[in-house]
Amino acid sequence: DAKTTQPTSMDCAEGRAANLPCNHSTISGNEYVYWYRQIHSQGPQYIIHGLKNNETNEMASLIITEDRKSSTLILPHATLRDTAVYYCIVRSGGSQGNLIFGKGTKLSVKP
Amino acid sequence: DGGITQSPKYLFRKEGQNVTLSCEQNLNHDAMYWYRQDPGQGLRLIYYSQIVNDFQKGDIAEGYSVSREKKESFPLTVTSAQKNPTAFYLCASSMGHSRPYQPQHFGDGTRLSIL
Numbered sequence: 594d595a596k597t598t599q600p601t602s603m604d605c606a607e608g609r610a611a612n613l614p615c616n617h618s619t620i621s622g623n624e625y626v627y628w629y630r631q632i633h634s635q636g637p638q639y640i641i642h643g644l645k646n647n648e649t650n651e652m653a654s655l656i657i658t659e660d661r662k663s664s665t666l667i668l669p670h671a672t673l674r675d676t677a678v679y680y681c682i683v684r685s686g687g688s689q690g691n692l693i694f695g696k697g698t699k700l701s702v703k704p
Numbered sequence: 705d706g707g708i709t710q711s712p713k714y715l716f717r718k719e720g721q722n723v724t725l726s727c728e729q730n731l732n733h734d735a736m737y738w739y740r741q742d743p744g745q746g747l748r749l750i751y752y753s754q755i756v757n758d759f760q761k762g763d764i765a766e767g768y769s770v771s772r773e774k775k776e777s778f779p780l781t782v783t784s785a786q787k788n789p790t791a792f793y794l795c796a797s798s799m800g801h802s803r804p805y806q807p808q809h810f811g812d813g814t815r816l817s818i819l
Contacts, residue, residue, distance in 0.1 A: 625805050627807055634792075635812055635813065636710075636796075636810035636811050636812045637747075637794070637810045638810070639808070639809055642805070691762065692747065692749075692796075692808055693746070694746035695746055696746065
């Protein structure tokens, strides 16, 4: 599975959009991009995933560049409860199970 | 509500003791997984199971054992052979081979400490 690169930390003002970038320049054609977040002492929470089209659900939007080498997770109106570590993971469906979580981005939403 | 239930939330083990962590899911998922997370680290795969009565070792299976007798349940035993068992243990499930691109969903974890 391809490796991802994310900034170590980001700040966002409450009520504003949070845009979290992820680079995955070695992604292959059958690999999806998944986003999870983990609030301290809880299990990771699935947010969204996509292959090449932009995706939106009730939690967030995922924008994938046309060359698929990078993506951005957008939380449209960040709240204090969105403070967490956000993980971008690239994985093929053929993988036998391993979700490789890197260090992620620590998002701090401030009042 | 459908979900994954891990119990207990906190567990303490004495030296030389085996302990079993429970994981139950009512999502009708075929695949289940156990991960370990150490402070400030990512998740590492211990064992996974794609179907009942079958399971495979992950990256760090030594000192652990599992069973998958029912679709809903995937208990993890931390044996006395695991020399550094203090960690946060996470169970996950997914649709498995039938929908391989669908995401894994996680429980809230069990924090194991050694007395």
